[in-house]
Amino acid sequence: MRDPAVLLHVNGVEATYQNAIVALHNVNLTVQRGEVHALLGANGAGKSSTLKAISNLLVLERGQVTAGTIRFDGHDVARTTPAQLVRLGLVQVLEGRRCFPNLSIEANLVTGALGRSASRAETAVDLERVYAIFPRLKARRRVAAGLTSGGEQQMAAIGRALMSRPRLLVLDEPSMGLAPLVVQDIFARLRQLNREDGLSILVAEQNSTVALQYADRATVLEAGVTVLNDTAKALRQREDIQHFYFGRDVAHQAPALA
Template sequence: MTEPTALLRVERVEAAYQGTIVALHDVSLNVRRGEIHALLGANGAGKSTTLKAVSNLLPAERGRITAGRIVFDGHDVTRATPAQLVRLGLVPVLEGRHCFPSLTVEENLVTGALGRDARRAEIEQGLEKVYAIFPRLKERRRSPAGLTSGGEQQMTAIGRALLARPRLLVLDEPSMGLAPKVVQDIFQRLRRLNQSEGLSILVAEQNSTVALRYADNATVVEAGHTVLSGTAHALRGREDIRHFYFGGEVAAPAAA
């Protein structure tokens, strides 16, 4: 049954690359307004393909949705370009900390506001907001992004997305390649932003321990299928699925 408060609905989606390589067989999830929803699964389970489908980025990689549908705030995502989806408030942060290495941190951040024709005053307000969330970026704002650390580049990529004023922030593997302390810091700041402004977040993660600590609800995918969904609290407490899907990880205590 569809939740009436869902901001994003992914309904029995199938997807393929090059017309023959099936990546998603039957993926469903709902992201409610104002929640953090974790998409969990091992490498190759279909997490990134699901997020690309949500952001309508599959055609750029010769992929397409072959069945099911994805609806963001009443809009069929397949009928909107990725740029149109950003203007509607669905803003992705792709795996790999994509930054313009020769541009400064601040110049990278500003590019996030260009797609919505923001005025100078709005850009300045957006920058101050991002610097309040990630103070380290203010310290490094004049540095070329390519010369900053992995954690700073991830913060820059997230900050650039925030300049686009998202209603749904779509994050793909934000912890990849980062030290545990940096990962915890990023998730804590995202959680505070979620709580203070009601920003909805869909985050794909292999690191289920940290994801389940900060998420409200979660969906587990395996081999392109949705195999489990529920509250993060319930998934943290189930020993059977923790071992099978998460490799025996022991979840950290719930965030305050």
């Protein structure tokens, strides 16, 4: 029987690339409605592969889920196209921001409304909502995305996803390459969206310090296997987590470039 409180359920998922390279061995996680859930692990732990499996995007990299099940709001992800998942409310922001560099910030944002066939009026309303969340984007809305900073591009990528009106926003390493203050600002705004709009968020992060600061619960991966599921508060209180699973104290890592 389906639990109405569960928005996403990943059960015993295994995945391979090119029918030879095993990326995921046994991944299990559950995202409750209205929560921020962090997917943690060192580089190569399987975070990106897990997110691509959740969005049914593995096939784009000659990958496939070979065992287990993924259900989003009761829908079998394996039987649902990525475009259908977006219309159902599962929207992913891929690693590396992936903006259209020659398009303006505003044009990048508008592309997010195309997948749900939004009217011009709906698009205008959603644009103002995104600009209220990320005021820097409004000031830079006429600038080509390729000429903006990494932080602004990440905000644009998130804003584009919000234009699709997601119920579950999936983010892959949103802090990568960004200055600590920019990262804190982005996570704070995501948390605000979660609290004010009830938006569910699944965020994969190598920077466990910032992720656990804003998450409700977390799942830790190691070599493609789920090794921990717990509340963020409980994991924050365990100093051994970062040393054992991430190989270093990420709270003392060198600052990222702006």
